[in-house]
Amino acid sequence: MARSAVSDTSQPRLADHVKLRFDAIRKRWVVMAPERMLLPDEVAVDVLKCCDGATPLATIIDRLATDYQAPVEVVGPDVVALLQDLCERGFVTT
Amino acid sequence: MNAVPGSPPVEAAAVAIEPPLAMLCELTHRCPLRCSYCSNPVALEGASHELSTAEWQDLLSQAARLGVLQVHFSGGEPTARRDLPVLVRHAVEQGLYTNLITSGVLVDQAMADRLAEAGLEHAQIGFPDITEEGSTLITAFKGGLARKYAAAAALKQAGVALTMNAVITRHNVERLPQMFEVAQQIGARRIEVANVQYYGWGLLNRAALMPSPQQLAWMTGVVTEARARLKGQLAIDYVIPDYYAKRPKACLGGWGRQFLNVTPSGTILPCHAAETLKNLSFDSIRDRSLADIWLHGSAFAAYRGDAWMPKGCRSCEHKETDWGGCRCQALALAGKADAMDPTCEQSPLHASVRAMAEQEAAANINTMTYRTFTDTAR
Ligand code: SF4
Numbered sequence: 001m002a003r004s005a006v007s008d009t010s011q012p013r014l015a016d017h018v019k020l021r022f023d024a025i026r027k028r029w030v031v032m033a034p035e036r037m038l039l040p041d042e043v044a045v046d047v048l049k050c051c052d053g054a055t056p057l058a059t060i061i062d063r064l065a066t067d068y069q070a071p072v073e074v075v076g077p078d079v080v081a082l083l084q085d086l087c088e089r090g091f092v093t094t
Numbered sequence: 095m096n097a098v099p100g101s102p103p104v105e106a107a108a109v110a111i112e113p114p115l116a117m118l119c120e121l122t123h124r125c126p127l128r129c130s131y132c133s134n135p136v137a138l139e140g141a142s143h144e145l146s147t148a149e150w151q152d153l154l155s156q157a158a159r160l161g162v163l164q165v166h167f168s169g170g171e172p173t174a175r176r177d178l179p180v181l182v183r184h185a186v187e188q189g190l191y192t193n194l195i196t197s198g199v200l201v202d203q204a205m206a207d208r209l210a211e212a213g214l215e216h217a218q219i220g221f222p223d224i225t226e227e228g229s230t231l232i233t234a235f236k237g238g239l240a241r242k243y244a245a246a247a248a249l250k251q252a253g254v255a256l257t258m259n260a261v262i263t264r265h266n267v268e269r270l271p272q273m274f275e276v277a278q279q280i281g282a283r284r285i286e287v288a289n290v291q292y293y294g295w296g297l298l299n300r301a302a303l304m305p306s307p308q309q310l311a312w313m314t315g316v317v318t319e320a321r322a323r324l325k326g327q328l329a330i331d332y333v334i335p336d337y338y339a340k341r342p343k344a345c346l347g348g349w350g351r352q353f354l355n356v357t358p359s360g361t362i363l364p365c366h367a368a369e370t371l372k373n374l375s376f377d378s379i380r381d382r383s384l385a386d387i388w389l390h391g392s393a394f395a396a397y398r399g400d401a402w403m404p405k406g407c408r409s410c411e412h413k414e415t416d417w418g419g420c421r422c423q424a425l426a427l428a429g430k431a432d433a434m435d436p437t438c439e440q441s442p443l444h445a446s447v448r449a450m451a452e453q454e455a456a457a458n459i460n461t462m463t464y465r466t467f468t469d470t471a472r
């Protein structure tokens with residue numbers, strides 16, 4: 001399966017059988033996947049929460065730029081790089 | 095159960111007693127197969143001792159409250175328990191991520207559908223070989239391979255993620271390249287090239303299973319090539335036999351750090367083979383709460399941290415990577431549970447353990463003792 005590159009129009013979502021959940025005992029977010037687990041940092045959690053399969057990447061970036069009160073040109077490349085990495089590791093799909 | 099999954103790898107710092115991440119439930123020791131490499135204890139627990147549905151449900155709830163995130167349903171053959179879908183659903187309702195470790199031979203489409211509907215995320219199917227002859231040699235069960243393929247198709251159809259657990263012995267190494275093809279054909283996204291870990295019945299049959307160092311070297315080459323070629327299509331996990339390793343594995347992320355194992359009758363163990371350590375006594379969920387056992391149980395305390403370690407480990411830079419290796423292996427090979435794991439090259443026994451493995455592989459004596467219940471299992 002070739003994983004497509006993340007682009008402005010992609011609508012990223014969590015891959016099948018990947019679950020983002022709040023771990024109430026350790027008070028942190030975790031991403032559960034078959035035989036794997038990931039401890040996302042704060043930014044990754046914000047990004048993953050936007051990955052609903054409907055919202056285009058450009059909108060996600062705008063939203064996060066607003067939340068972080070930072071310019072789109074600064075937020076954008078970081079989000080793309082993060083999502084590209086999560087896609088390559090099979091946690092997110094587009 | 096032939097596969098012993100650890101906790102999922104995470105990058106977390108260690109502090110005092112962390113809550114466990116994963117729990118493996120041996121729902122039953124019953125199994126239609128009789129694998130010579132089965133890692134179940136030689137003294138299997140009989141059906142009449144098994145926890146009831148309500149007891150398993152309560153335990154799953156306790157586990158979730160304690161901080162467990164992932165539960166493995168294993169055995170024996172977990173699908174031999176009619177209440178498996180009920181238990182999966184209960185686990186999912188507690189927020190647990192569910193994994194099934196199965197031989198597949200009892201899984202038809204109806205069961206696969208019920209499991210998927212209950213919320214099962216992932217199943218790992220054990221393959222002793224990819225020929226019927228090879229499969230039967232290990233399992234003493236005819237026609238098992240075809241049923242495994244059918245189970246894989248049913249689970250895939252039901253929407254459950256699949257891992258092919260290819261259990262490697264000297265009898266099937268040569269078919270490793272085809273195993274990658276099989277994994278892709280059955281729709282697995284992941285394959286474990288899992289050399290037998292020598293515990294329980296596997297330890298008893300070690301001489302009949304152990305690959306040679308030449309086979310291992312070849313295998314490593316095949317895995318390396320396949321990893322590059324199948325990147326993005328098939329994830330390949332590779333577990334070599336400890337006996338040929340330079341350093342031991344971190345047994346389940348360290349004793350009492352991330353993982354707990356429940357026997358069919360509800361004994362709570364730090365690892366699936368821990369009952370071989372006769373110096374320890376183990377608590378039952380029928381007597382104490384899971385939190386109490388995890389935090390205060392003497393068996394969990396025995397080898398937690400580094401206080402118990404032999405000098406060589408305590409001063410070693412790897413001690414928080416492998417936590418001194420496996421206590422059961424130390425007992426089996428060095429005669430002392432708190433000895434350095436002899437699969438570590440720092441151990442004075444390292445060379446002799448490796449030599450023993452080489453000799454067993456070269457002697458090629460293939461008499462196997464197939465897994466069976468003894469009279470004590472009622
Ligand atoms: S006999 Fe084989 S299939 Fe059955 S539990 Fe043991 S390893 Fe698994």
Ligand code: SF4
Pocket residue numbers: 341342406407408410411412413414416417418419434435438439440441
């Ligand atoms: S000396 Fe002990 S801690 Fe160090 S690598 Fe060997 S087993 Fe692990």
